Amino acid sequence: EVQLVESGGGLVQPGGSLRLSCAASGFTFSKFWMTWVRQAPGKGLEWVADIKQDGSDKNYVDSVKGRFTISRDNGKNSLYLQMNSLRAEDTAVYYCARDGGNCTGGRCYDAFDIWGQGTMVTVSS
Amino acid sequence: AIQMTQSPSSLSASVGDRVTITCRASQGIRNDLGWYQQKPGKAPKLLIYAASSLESGVPSRFSGSGSGTDFTLTISSLQPEDFATYYCLQDYNYPRTFGQGTKVEIK
Numbered sequence: 001e002v003q004l005v006e007s008g009g010g011l012v013q014p015g016g017s018l019r020l021s022c023a024a025s026g027f028t029f030s031k032f033w034m035t036w037v038r039q040a041p042g043k044g045l046e047w048v049a050d051i052k053q054d055g056s057d058k059n060y061v062d063s064v065k066g067r068f069t070i071s072r073d074n075g076k077n078s079l080y081l082q083m084n085s086l087r088a089e090d091t092a093v094y095y096c097a098r099d100g101g102n103c104t105g106g107r108c109y110d111a112f113d114i115w116g117q118g119t120m121v122t123v124s125s
Numbered sequence: 126a127i128q129m130t131q132s133p134s135s136l137s138a139s140v141g142d143r144v145t146i147t148c149r150a151s152q153g154i155r156n157d158l159g160w161y162q163q164k165p166g167k168a169p170k171l172l173i174y175a176a177s178s179l180e181s182g183v184p185s186r187f188s189g190s191g192s193g194t195d196f197t198l199t200i201s202s203l204q205p206e207d208f209a210t211y212y213c214l215q216d217y218n219y220p221r222t223f224g225q226g227t228k229v230e231i232k
Contacts, residue, residue: 044224109178
C-alpha cells in the first residue's frame with residue numbers, strides 16, 4: 001500500500017525546536033519530489049517547503065526561511081522537517097505529500113497525489 | 126508571492142446541482158494550477174492538475190478549465206460525498222500558494 005506516515009508533532013514553547021518525520025512506503029521514494037503543507041486550526045492550506053529527489057534543490061515559503069530545514073534520507077525512505085525558533089503562528093497540522101509530477105502536453109506539473117494523515121504542532125507557553 | 130483568490134468563499138447547494146468555483150491569480154500562471162478537495166479532519170485529495178487534467182480515479186463530474194489568471198472548477202452534478210472544502214494551488218513559481226478555500230455546504 002502506498003502510504004505516508006508523519007510523526008514528531010507535539011507541544012513546544014515559543015523559541016523551541018521540533019523535528020517532524022514522514023515515513024514513506026509502497027513506492028520508490030527516491031523518484032519523487034516531496035512537500036510539506038500545513039494548516040492552522042480552522043484555516044486554509046499553506047505550502048511550506050519542498051525538496052528534489054536527490055535533496056539538491058529545496059524551496060521554502062518566506063515565513064519559514066532561515067528557521068525550517070527540509071531534508072530527506074532516501075535510504076530510509078524518510079522526509080524530515082527541522083523546525084527551529086518556533087512561533088505561535090507555526091501552530092498547525094503538518095502534512096507531508098508526494099509530488100507525483102504528473103506530465104501532460106510535454107510539461108510536468110505539481111500533483112500532490114499522496115498525503116500523510118498529518119501531525120499536530122502546537123507552539124505555546 | 127502570487128496571490129490566489131477563490132470565489133465564493135462558501136456556497137450552499139443541493140444534490141444534483143451544477144457547482145462552479147473560481148480561482149483568480151494575481152499574475153499569469155499559464156495552466157500551472159491544481160485543485161484539491163478536503164473533508165473535515167482529513168488530508169487533501171488531488172482532483173485536477175495542469176488546470177484541466179483529471180487525476181486518475183477522480184469522478185468525471187469534476188472538471189477544470191482556464192489559463193493565465195482565471196480558472197474554474199466545475200462539479201457537473203453534486204453528490205453527497207462532494208460536500209467539502211476546495212482549494213486551488215498554483216505551481217507556476219515559488220513559493221507555491223493556495224487559494225483561501227471554498228466550502229461547499231448542503232442546502
